[in-house]
Amino acid sequence: MKTMKMKLLFALGLLAVAVTVASAQCKEIKWPEDRKKADECVAIYGDAMKQGNYRAATGCIQWMINNAPQWQTKLYIDAADAYDKLADKETDPAKKKVLVDSLLLIYDLRIKSCGDEANVLNRKAFASFKYNQKSKEKLPELLALYDKVFEIGGNNITDGNLVAYMTVIKNNQTLFKNISEDDILSRYDKTIAVCEAKISKANSANPVKADEVKRLKEIKDACDGILVGLVKFDCEMVRTKLGPKFHQNPKDLTLAKKIFTFMLQDKCADDPLALEAAEAIHTLNPEKDFGLLKFLTARNIAAGNYEKAETLMKEGLPLATTPEQKADANLLLGSIEVKKGNFVVARTHFMQAGTSEAYEKVGDLYYNSFDNCAKRQNVAEDRLVYIAAWEMYQKAGNAQLMARAKAQFPSKEEIFLLNWTAGSTQHIGCWISESVVLKTRD
Numbered sequence: 001m002k003t004m005k006m007k008l009l010f011a012l013g014l015l016a017v018a019v020t021v022a023s024a025q026c027k028e029i030k031w032p033e034d035r036k037k038a039d040e041c042v043a044i045y046g047d048a049m050k051q052g053n054y055r056a057a058t059g060c061i062q063w064m065i066n067n068a069p070q071w072q073t074k075l076y077i078d079a080a081d082a083y084d085k086l087a088d089k090e091t092d093p094a095k096k097k098v099l100v101d102s103l104l105l106i107y108d109l110r111i112k113s114c115g116d117e118a119n120v121l122n123r124k125a126f127a128s129f130k131y132n133q134k135s136k137e138k139l140p141e142l143l144a145l146y147d148k149v150f151e152i153g154g155n156n157i158t159d160g161n162l163v164a165y166m167t168v169i170k171n172n173q174t175l176f177k178n179i180s181e182d183d184i185l186s187r188y189d190k191t192i193a194v195c196e197a198k199i200s201k202a203n204s205a206n207p208v209k210a211d212e213v214k215r216l217k218e219i220k221d222a223c224d225g226i227l228v229g230l231v232k233f234d235c236e237m238v239r240t241k242l243g244p245k246f247h248q249n250p251k252d253l254t255l256a257k258k259i260f261t262f263m264l265q266d267k268c269a270d271d272p273l274a275l276e277a278a279e280a281i282h283t284l285n286p287e288k289d290f291g292l293l294k295f296l297t298a299r300n301i302a303a304g305n306y307e308k309a310e311t312l313m314k315e316g317l318p319l320a321t322t323p324e325q326k327a328d329a330n331l332l333l334g335s336i337e338v339k340k341g342n343f344v345v346a347r348t349h350f351m352q353a354g355t356s357e358a359y360e361k362v363g364d365l366y367y368n369s370f371d372n373c374a375k376r377q378n379v380a381e382d383r384l385v386y387i388a389a390w391e392m393y394q395k396a397g398n399a400q401l402m403a404r405a406k407a408q409f410p411s412k413e414e415i416f417l418l419n420w421t422a423g424s425t426q427h428i429g430c431w432i433s434e435s436v437v438l439k440t441r442d
Helices: 002-016 034-052 052-066 075-090 092-113 118-131 141-152 160-176 180-202 210-230 234-247 251-267 270-284 291-304 306-319 322-339 341-352 356-367 384-396 399-407 412-416
Strands: 425-428 434-437
Touching: 034 052, 034 075, 034 356, 052 075, 052 291, 075 092, 075 118, 092 118, 118 141, 118 160, 141 180, 141 356, 160 180, 160 270, 180 210, 180 251, 210 251, 234 270, 251 270, 270 291, 291 306, 291 322, 306 322, 322 341, 322 356, 341 356, 356 384, 356 399, 384 425, 384 434
Parallel strands: none
Antiparallel strands: 425 434
8 A cells, every 4th residue: 555655664764864863953954965866856845735736745755854864854844744734634544544643753753853852742742633632542642742742842832732732631531531630730730830931921022912911811711621621629629639739838829820710610719728829829920910909809808907908909900901890999999998987088989980889889888877977956957868878779770779768768747847848959968078859758
C-alpha cells in the first residue's frame, strides 16, 4: 500500500537523522551534495503546495527530509502543513491513521534536526489533539505528550493547548478512571499558572491588550469548567483538601483563587476560609478586581469593620466600569455611611446608584427617621417623613413598602389642625431637608 510505504520512508528518515545534533536551529540553509536534485524537489513540492495538491508534494518532501534534514525549518513547516491537510480530508480510518502518524513523526524529525523542542512539541501536541483526543488507543500517549509540553514549555504554551490539555485530562479520566484527584489538580494548576501569566503580560502591555485579556479569561473559565466536571469541589472538600495546603503556604495565589472560586460556586462564601483566600488574592495579585473588592467590602460591613470596608470600596470604585458595577459600589458606600450615621452622604451614594434597591434604601432611611426627626409638636408634621419614604418606594416600584409607608401618613383630621390641605407642598426639616406633596392615609 502506498500510504504504508510513505510511513516506512519517514521511519527511515528518522533513522537517518538520529545522529544530528539537536541544538541546531536550521537558521542557515544547508544544501545536500546533490544540490541539483534538492533545487528540483523544492520547486516541485513548492508548486504542488501552492496548487493545493498536497499528495503530489509528499514525494519531494520525503526526499528533502531524508537527504537535506537541516535545509531549513521551512521544510518541516511545509511538511506538517501538507500532511495535516491530507489527514484532515482523508475519510478512510486506516489511511487517516497513517497520515496522522506521519504528521506527528515530522515534528519529531524537526526536533532531531533543528532543535527548538519546546516550541515544536507545542505544535505536535495540538496536532495530535486534533486527531487523537477521542482515541482510546492514543489518549494515554497524548496525555504524556502534554505533560512533557507543560514540563519544558514554561509560560510559552500556545493558547490553544491550555483548554486542550484539560480536555485530554478529562477524556483520559472518563475512559480509564486512572488519574487521582491530586494529579488532576496538579495538572490544572500548571495550566492556570500559564494562563494567568499570559493575562498578566497582556495587562502590562502598553496599551493594554484588552481583547487578548478577555479571550484568555474565557480560556481560564473553560479550564475551570472542565475541572469542576472532574473533581467535586463542595465546601467540605475545599476545607479538608485545599485549606491545609493554603495555610501551609498562604502566599500561593493560584491556590487562593481556587479556594475562593470553588467556595463561591458551592455557596459557602461566608466561610472564614473564603475570606482568608479573598484577602490573600487582594494582597498578592497586582491586578485588582472589582468583584473581589465588592465581596471583601460586604464582608467587612457585616463584621462592623466600616473603615476598612470604606477603604476597600473606594479602591474598587475606579475599577467599576459598567453601570451595574458603579451602582453596586455606590450601594456599598451608602451602606457604610448608614452604619456610621452619615445619612446625607449615604443618600447621595444611593441616589447615584439609581437602582430600585437604592431607592428602597433611601426610603428606609426616611421611614426610620421618625424618632430622630420628630419635633413632637404636631403629629402631621412629624409624619411627613413617611410621605418622603412612600415617594422613594414608589420610585423603587415596591407596592408592599408603599402600603406600609401610606399607613403612617397623617390623617385628614391631623392636617386640618394645621390648616393644611392635601396636595399642598410641605417641607421636611431635619437631615432630610426635602419637600413632599401632602397626602393622607384616609
